[in-house]
Amino acid sequence: MLILSRKLGESIVIDGRIHVKIVRVDGEVVKVGIEAPSDVPVHRKEVYEEIQLSNQKAVTRQSSPLPKLAVVAKIKTPVNKVGLQKT
Amino acid sequence: MKCVETIEVETPVAPPPNRVRLPMGLLGFEQIKDYVLLANPSEDPFAWLQVETNASLAFVVIDPFLVMPDYQPDIPEADAEFLGLQQPDEVRLFNIVTVHGPNRATVNLKGPIVINRRTHVGKQVIVANASEYSVQHPICVAETGA
Numbered sequence: 159m160l161i162l163s164r165k166l167g168e169s170i171v172i173d174g175r176i177h178v179k180i181v182r183v184d185g186e187v188v189k190v191g192i193e194a195p196s197d198v199p200v201h202r203k204e205v206y207e208e209i210q211l212s213n214q215k216a217v218t219r220q221s222s223p224l225p226k227l228a229v230v231a232k233i234k235t236p237v238n239k240v241g242l243q244k245t
Numbered sequence: 246m247k248c249v250e251t252i253e254v255e256t257p258v259a260p261p262p263n264r265v266r267l268p269m270g271l272l273g274f275e276q277i278k279d280y281v282l283l284a285n286p287s288e289d290p291f292a293w294l295q296v297e298t299n300a301s302l303a304f305v306v307i308d309p310f311l312v313m314p315d316y317q318p319d320i321p322e323a324d325a326e327f328l329g330l331q332q333p334d335e336v337r338l339f340n341i342v343t344v345h346g347p348n349r350a351t352v353n354l355k356g357p358i359v360i361n362r363r364t365h366v367g368k369q370v371i372v373a374n375a376s377e378y379s380v381q382h383p384i385c386v387a388e389t390g391a
Contacts (some may be wrong), residue, residue, distance in 0.1 A: 196327050200268050205371050209356040210273035212380045213369075215305055216343040216353070217274075224288050224305060225350050225386040 264297065271304075271341075271369045272356065282306075282339075291342065294358070305350075306339040312352050314382050319373035320359055328361045328368055333376060337362045348386050354378035 162170060169179040182189035192200050224244055263282035270277050279297040290311050295303035317322065318338070330336060336359040341353045347363045355375040360367035 189385055196323070197268070201272075201371055205355065205375055206272060208380050209369070211275045211344060211370065212353050212356070213271050213304070213341060216341045218305060218344065219304060223347070224344060225348055225384075226310070227268065227289050227307075227384060227386060 246258065246311045265294065265360060265367050266365060267367050267369065269368055271358075277302075292339070294339065294341075296359060305344060306358065307340040307342050307352060307384070309338055309340040309352065309354060312382065313354065314338075315352065315372070316378075318357055318370075318378075320353070320370055321373050324359065324368055324370045328366055329364060330357060330359075330361055331363075333365050336360050340351075343381065350384045350386060352384055353380045353382035355380050377381070 164170065164180045166183050169177055171177055176198060177191075177193040179191040179193075180188060181191040206231055215235050255312045265280045265282055267278050270316065277296055281295050281297050282292060284292040285294055288309055292306050293303045294306045309318075318390060320336075341356070341358070342350050343353070344350045354372075355378050356362060356369050356371050359369050359370045
């Protein structure tokens with residue numbers, strides 16, 4: 159891991175096209191500004207990893223039958239309450 | 246005289262009707278960009294997002310509003326721009342379902358697949374209000390053997 163020290167307002171350039179700037183320092187919270195081309199996805203790491211793991215668990219080979227969704231699924235218009243609807 | 250022979254085939258070779266292109270792939274599956282959206286009526290409301298070049302690889306997806314009617318995902322502007330979304334009715338959402346067993350399934354409400362129904366281009370978006378939703382939101386399944 160490359161470790162660089164930056165002061166408020168200073169920046170880092172990655173691959174000549176991704177810019178990371180220290181925008182604000184508020185106690186323990188550092189606000190980071192990122193400029194990147196639109197084909198470069200940028201995410202908070204913990205949420206990215208959570209979804210990545212979820213996707214990996216979700217991929218299926220279409221062998222097992224799918225569970226039957228309860229009655230709530232058949233309602234096409236919004237309902238007032240969200241919850242279990244027992245058949 | 247040269248005759249042009251018409252060869253009849255049983256199944257016409259037509260492009261799949263519901264192709265979806267995910268230029269960034271799915272999180273963790275960034276290299277796979279071309280999918281087909283398929284639905285089997287007996288599995289309604291679940292649908293399949295199947296890898297175009299590998300039919301045995303697929304994700305179960307669902308319209309999230311059927312699971313949570315008041316779902317309000319906050320789609321970041323950069324993502325809406327990336328998808329070229331101009332009107333609200335161009336947005337189609339599908340969320341990935343994890344089937345844990347015959348009676349248990351959850352849906353990822355933090356990272357919906359947002360599709361522009363006009364261009365058939367989509368992206369798995371991390372919603373700005375991700376902290377309000379679960380990656381494993383339970384889906385109510387009917388009791389089997391009831």
